[in-house]
Amino acid sequence: MDHNLGQESVPADKSRVLNVKPLRTLVPVFPSPSNPSSSSNPQGGAPFVAVSPAGPFPAGVAPFYPFFVSPESQRLSEQHAPNPTPQRATPISAAVPINSFKTPTAATNGDVGSSRRKSRTRRGQLTEEEGYDNTEVIDVDAETGGGSSKRKKRAKGRRASGAATDGSGVAAVDVDLDAVAHDILQSINPMVFDVINHPDGSRDSVTYTLMIYEVLRRKLGQIEESTKDLHTGAKRPDLKAGNVMMTKGVRSNSKKRIGIVPGVEIGDIFFFRFEMCLVGLHSPSMAGIDYLTSKASQEEEPLAVSIVSSGGYEDDTGDGDVLIYSGQGGVNREKGASDQKLERGNLALEKSMHRGNDVRVIRGLKDVMHPSGKVYVYDGIYKIQDSWVEKAKSGFNVFKYKLARVRGQPEAYTIWKSIQQWTDKAAPRTGVILPDLTSGAEKVPVCLVNDVDNEKGPAYFTYIPTLKNLRGVAPVESSFGCSCIGGCQPGNRNCPCIQKNGGYLPYTAAGLVADLKSVIHECGPSCQCPPTCRNRISQAGLKFRLEVFRTSNKGWGLRSWDAIRAGTFICEYAGEVIDNARAEMLGAENEDEYIFDSTRIYQQLEVFPANIEAPKIPSPLYITAKNEGNVARFMNHSCSPNVLWRPIVRENKNEPDLHIAFFAIRHIPPMMELTYDYGINLPLQAGQRKKNCLCGSVKCRGYFC
DNA sequence: CCGCATCAGAGGTAT
DNA sequence: ACCTCTGATGCGGCG
Numbered sequence: 059m060d061h062n063l064g065q066e067s068v069p070a071d072k073s074r075v076l077n078v079k080p081l082r083t084l085v086p087v088f089p090s091p092s093n094p095s096s097s098s099n100p101q102g103g104a105p106f107v108a109v110s111p112a113g114p115f116p117a118g119v120a121p122f123y124p125f126f127v128s129p130e131s132q133r134l135s136e137q138h139a140p141n142p143t144p145q146r147a148t149p150i151s152a153a154v155p156i157n158s159f160k161t162p163t164a165a166t167n168g169d170v171g172s173s174r175r176k177s178r179t180r181r182g183q184l185t186e187e188e189g190y191d192n193t194e195v196i197d198v199d200a201e202t203g204g205g206s207s208k209r210k211k212r213a214k215g216r217r218a219s220g221a222a223t224d225g226s227g228v229a230a231v232d233v234d235l236d237a238v239a240h241d242i243l244q245s246i247n248p249m250v251f252d253v254i255n256h257p258d259g260s261r262d263s264v265t266y267t268l269m270i271y272e273v274l275r276r277k278l279g280q281i282e283e284s285t286k287d288l289h290t291g292a293k294r295p296d297l298k299a300g301n302v303m304m305t306k307g308v309r310s311n312s313k314k315r316i317g318i319v320p321g322v323e324i325g326d327i328f329f330f331r332f333e334m335c336l337v338g339l340h341s342p343s344m345a346g347i348d349y350l351t352s353k354a355s356q357e358e359e360p361l362a363v364s365i366v367s368s369g370g371y372e373d374d375t376g377d378g379d380v381l382i383y384s385g386q387g388g389v390n391r392e393k394g395a396s397d398q399k400l401e402r403g404n405l406a407l408e409k410s411m412h413r414g415n416d417v418r419v420i421r422g423l424k425d426v427m428h429p430s431g432k433v434y435v436y437d438g439i440y441k442i443q444d445s446w447v448e449k450a451k452s453g454f455n456v457f458k459y460k461l462a463r464v465r466g467q468p469e470a471y472t473i474w475k476s477i478q479q480w481t482d483k484a485a486p487r488t489g490v491i492l493p494d495l496t497s498g499a500e501k502v503p504v505c506l507v508n509d510v511d512n513e514k515g516p517a518y519f520t521y522i523p524t525l526k527n528l529r530g531v532a533p534v535e536s537s538f539g540c541s542c543i544g545g546c547q548p549g550n551r552n553c554p555c556i557q558k559n560g561g562y563l564p565y566t567a568a569g570l571v572a573d574l575k576s577v578i579h580e581c582g583p584s585c586q587c588p589p590t591c592r593n594r595i596s597q598a599g600l601k602f603r604l605e606v607f608r609t610s611n612k613g614w615g616l617r618s619w620d621a622i623r624a625g626t627f628i629c630e631y632a633g634e635v636i637d638n639a640r641a642e643m644l645g646a647e648n649e650d651e652y653i654f655d656s657t658r659i660y661q662q663l664e665v666f667p668a669n670i671e672a673p674k675i676p677s678p679l680y681i682t683a684k685n686e687g688n689v690a691r692f693m694n695h696s697c698s699p700n701v702l703w704r705p706i707v708r709e710n711k712n713e714p715d716l717h718i719a720f721f722a723i724r725h726i727p728p729m730m731e732l733t734y735d736y737g738i739n740l741p742l743q744a745g746q747r748k749k750n751c752l753c754g755s756v757k758c759r760g761y762f763c
Numbered sequence: 764c765c766g767c768a769t770c771a772g773a774g775g776t777a778t
Numbered sequence: 779a780c781c782t783c784t785g786a787t788g789c790g791g792c793g
Contacts, residue, residue: 294785297773304774331784335774343773345782351776368783386782402776402781422783429764430786 235278235292239302242274247667251308259311264321264337265724267303267310269665271336272624273574274299280562280572283548300332300343311338314350316363317416317439324438325470327621327727328420329431331366339436340364340420347386347403362403362410362442368422368432371456378463378472381419381440383407385457388450397455398447404457411442411459419461421471426620427601428568433621435474435727438467473729477619489608496521496688500600504689508608516606516614520686523599525717527635539584539709545591546581555581555593555709565595570625571704571721574666577675582708582715595627596706596719602628604732606692612752615731616692622726628701631690631718633683641680652683652691654718656705658763660737675705679716690720695762696733698755700726703734736762 250270254263279295292298303309311319315338322339334340340348340363348363355361371384385404388396398404410417419440425433444460479485489509496504499521506515540546540555548563550556556563558579566572569592581593589597603619622628631654636644644650656679683691693701702723708715720734733753738761748761 293770294772296785297771301773332773342775342782344784345775347783348775366783371783384783389782391781432785 235281235298236302238277238281239274239299242277243270243302243306243308245666246270247664250665254308254310257313259319259321259338261321261323263310266665267308267336268333268624268724270308271299271303271333273666274302275330276566276570276572276625279566280548283567284562286549296330296332297343300330300336303332303336309336309338314338314341314348314354314363316350316361317418319418322436324436324468325473325727325730326436327725328434328436329425329623329725331434334366334420334434334436339418340366345386345403346383347407349403349406359409360402360406361413361415362406362417364418364420365407365461366420366422366434368434378475380463381421381461383459383461385459388452388454388456395450395452395454398457400457407442407457407459408445411445414441416440416464417442417461419463423474427623431568435471437463437471439464470727473727477728480619491515495606496523499523500688502600502603504600504603505605506607507605510608510610513608516692519684519691521688522632522686523688524632525630525635525681526633526686527716538711540581540587542581542585542587542591545587546593555579555585559593563593565592566625567592568623569595569627570623571627572625576704578704578706578719580706580708582710584709584711596630596717597708600629600689604629604689606689609694609731612694614692615694615733616689617729617731618726619728621728622722622732624722624724626722628720628722628732629688629690630706630720631681631683631703632686632688633681633691634686636680636682638678638680641682644682644684650682650684652687654679654681654683654690655737655739655763656680656718657739658737659740660735676707676716679705679718681718693720694731694733694753695736695749695751696753696755697735697751697758697762698753699734700724700730701732701734738763 250266253260254266256263275295275298278292278298282292282295310321319338322337328334328339331340331343335343342348346366346368348365350357350361350363352358352360365383367381367383385398385407386402387404388398390396400408407417409415416439419437421435421437422432423435425431440461440463442459443462446458447455448458450456476485480487487505487507489507490505491508491514492506494503495506495515500523508515538554540553542550542553542555546553546555546563548556548567551561559575560573562572564572564575564578564580571578578596579593580596581587581591585591587593601620602622604616605619606614606616609615618628633652633654636653641653641655645653645655656675700723701720703718703720706717706719708717720732726732738748748763751758751761
């Protein structure tokens with residue numbers, strides 16, 4: 059937590075800054091806090107307060123943040139009203155009609171969004187009751203185009219997934235996937251659809267689309283594996299989730315376009331082909347070449363739009379800015395190999411070359427964290443320089459295209475290449491101060507890097523990989539853990555740990571959090587399952603090759619050499635558990651900038667407001683990482699964070715083992731800073747200690763605690 | 764650990 | 779109806 063208290067402040071006494079030694083004894087040296095307005099912070103009482111955007115807010119507490127306002131209007135409201143009264147932050151019933159879910163009937167989907175938007179606008183002017191009554195609910199099922207043959211009876215009505223959380227802890231046997239998807243879509247903040255349905259994409263629309271896809275995909279996968287023997291469930295959750303999104307029109311940039319795609323940034327990464335489809339980057343669910351037909355482009359000839367290079371055709375080239383791409387065709391399921399023809403994608407590439415058109419390039423790479431899977435890196439705009447025909451090994455003709463990256467674009471694929479070189483020791487990582495600041499305390503080294511200025515490192519602290527809890531925590535209901543000798547199995551309805559999580563394992567097979575549940579119940583000391591149990595994700599230590607680096611204006615920060623998938627556990631907040639009084643004292647006097655305070659309110663995911671309830675955390679948790687801590691102490695604040703924390707309770711007879719775990723909330727490309735929302739203490743008083751926020755996001759609210 | 768084969772799939776285009 | 783640089787899984791070979 060390297061708050062920068064004004065970059066103008068003078069760095070602390072440099073003589074105290076370490077230069078050698080095991081970094082186990084690194085201790086932070088902070089510029090003396092220049093925030094005089096510290097006042098006592100009466101935050102007692104309220105246990106963890108997580109304000110759902112939909113409220114309700116704690117008595118006497120006003121929302122500090124206009125949750126339901128679009129980024130644009132939000133900026134305005136912040137400019138004009140320092141203490142914004144959220145005009146639209148009215149409570150919304152749990153069941154929100156998804157009135158924007160008109161299935162695009164016309165194949166030319168460009169205008170669908172606008173018509174939908176219009177209806178939404180009109181709706182926005184209705185009174186609250188009218189706006190949320192159910193008369194206009196569109197039955198999602200009635201509109202389901204494909205996959206209807208698979209639909210079963212909806213015995214449980216709209217709450218098929220309710221079985222997962224009804225407290226019985228028993229997963230429903232008869233789970234209707236469409237009903238589950240329906241429920242998830244229903245739980246989405248309607249504001250999100252206003253953003254998504256805009257014909258032109260935006261960063262928000264892309265982010266929301268991907269978040270919804272993730273939740274759908276993981277939920278469907280979770281159901282699938284827990285009901286495997288019953289032949290219900292989607293074998294390919296990625297496809298099923300994508301199909302649902304397409305059918306319901308939950309997608310961005312549905313109109314194909316040449317060149318940049320609004321809201322999709324160079325360097326963005328994807329883990330499924332469908333993700334790129336849903337945000338309008340590359341539509342085909344499998345094919346490598348996307349193109350506009352002559353009809354769609356109103357031209358005489360087809361034109362290429364984007365290509366995915368997945369290495370399937372040996373497209374290797376040493377240069378990160380040049381790509382040799384093979385055409386499509388020449389393989390037939392039954393008839394085997396043949397010559398490729400100048401048609402479809404091949405023809406489109408040819409025409410694009412002659413016109414000198416932009417072509418988007420996505421590079422598919424092997425995902426080192428998940429060797430079976432791939433990661434797709436959007437590498438920006440290329441132009442086709444050359445094309446020719448080659449004889450492939452099979453003896454048949456293959457089209458080849460040489461593409462060169464347009465200059466002046468942000469780095470993307472080359473970052474991956476650099477990291478690979480550092481890994482292979484083919485090139486040194488410059489600016490390394492320490493190769494491993496954990497001194498071996500973690501399984502993976504965490505290097506300390508500064509290629510910005512002359513700071514030699516953070517001040518002394520002791521690196522500890524996990525939480526130190528000297529005082530007992532108030533007991534929750536007694537539990538004695540599970541007896542899953544070989545590890546907890548998805549379908550096991552008798553496992554008490556699975557029951558505590560509502561009938562499903564909280565983590566997917568890939569180790570991602572399946573849900574946005576407020577509290578995660580992991581197996582713990584009183585369980586008989588092995589450390590490799592899938593329900594012990596947060597106990598396995600660091601997996602990613604993290605580095606603590608010097609930011610340009612926020613002191614030290616944290617980032618990763620490895621790409622991090624949304625939903626992945628990153629690390630816990632290690633440190634020393636302290637009590638409320640001590641936390642208040644240290645915090646109020648600005649003696650400790652490394653306090654984690656579970657009572658701080660932070661912006662919840664605005665996509666699923668109704669999904670978020672106040673976590674039933676046994677008691678408020680205060681942790682200081684000033685003298686002892688792990689990598690989490692270096693994570694900076696952002697108002698548009700890419701990381702989120704969740705409380706984790708580990709089964710431990712009468713002594714609940716409470717931890718704070720950090721998860722990625724979106725895909726994070728390598729070397730992008732990891733940040734979470736520190737939140738603020740409530741009630742927020744004028745002049746209360748606040749820190750100026752430097753996150754630079756358009757959603758920046760200006761301060762945090 | 765790695766490649767290979769298998770196979771059910773999806774959207775979009777072509778017919 | 780046809781096409782496709784998927785993605786999960788299982789097998790056999792490799793060192």
